Amino acid sequence: MCCSRYLKTIMFISTGTIFAVGAAILGVGIWVTVDADSLLDFLDAPPELVGYLLIGLGLVLTFIGFLGCCGAVRESRYMLLTFFIIILLIFIAEVAGGIWLLVSRAGVKKLLEDINEKVVVSLKEHYGGPDDEAFTTSWNTTMDTLECCGYNNYTDFYGSPHVNMTDLYPIECCKEGTYCDVVRAAVDANSGCLPKLETLIKDNALMGAVALGVCGFEIAALVMSMVLYTKVGQSD
Template sequence: MCCSGFLKIMMFIFNGAIFLAGVAILAVGVWVKVDSGSLLGVLDNIKDVPAELGQLANVAYLLMGVGGVLLIMGFLGCCGAMKESRCMLMLFFIIILIIFIAEVAGCVVVLVFQPLAKEVLEDLSEKVVDSIQRDYGKDESLTSLWNGTMEQFKCCGYRNYTDFDGSPFQEKPTNPTYPPTCCIKTETCTAAAAERSNVNGCFTMLLNLIEDNAVIIGAVGLGIAALEIAAMVVSMVLYQQIGNK
């Protein structure tokens, strides 16, 4: 009885942690989805985006899906332990095993994609710049997206300020030569001021975002995987003990 009570407590602890992880991942997924200034939103406005990079635009749905599944897993594990339901414990074990295998596969994909990220983004450079020079200042949706992205990440253009040369933005006499984010000071953003400011392009920021998030995702994935393995072991021991009663 004492051992059974201890296992129940461990199940509550593990599944409580999994439930909280699900809430956090779901919240991040919702934030990415509603954040119109996200760098990932730029991909939706570029034609012929490479398939590998285009999949990053769906990261919000992936995060929301994983978060939702973790919430269900945490609920099943806690209820199964509390009600001593072998059916719920077995269902919990199967789901968590499937998720564990999917996480391993996802980590492999991240590890494979990360070294290719710089090469893919460099190949995309010409298409993104063409889009800026063709539509920035004319297409309100794309202009708003780029303005939000540049303001949020303190970057200018895809490569640098010269990406805006020849764009519709420069054709309006009321506009400065370049967007304000291309200059550090609040002065009129002329070519000379933009050159002095030397603001990084959003290509650099996007590459850093991918690399930093890959490390974070890997660390979080390892932590969740450890919890899942422990929860699977405890759930099977508890499942066996309930069956022996």
């Protein structure tokens, strides 16, 4: 009895946290959908699309958190079983995705190349354009923060409205902090943002720890929900 009460308390707290996180993500998704001038513009991604994805994720997490939390408190076998099935499906999908990432490196490389091409094209078409101030400002902020230039390097700005109008490259592309032409940029340019991001990710072991933590939490949730499900069945 004491063990059952302890499990109920842990599951209530953990699933309640999931519910709160889901609600927060849902709120951010709604904000991004409403705010078309979001900083997401720097990736040239439609804010509405990203907003809908966040809303969907928020709704799923909120629903999962509600099932686990309410199922534990009310000792509902139906809710606990539904919670178990959903978490199990998510866990299987994550394992399958991890295996795919390890085995299909060519697919991952192709995906990165597609993203690369999309971002570079958006830079050439919109950076410095009279109707693309939000896009330009977002990229300037990103480059200034990471001390990088373009997605790959300064050549990403070839043909952009800014270069076409000024024959100069962005201040962030030049280590001296001033606008520079192609000759100086070729010698004195900061590296691209993609290599900086790759280095940042490689040097940051936190992502791996978070992934392991998520998997560990899911396994614990599966065990707790099934144990409670069994105990509730025995008490009926």
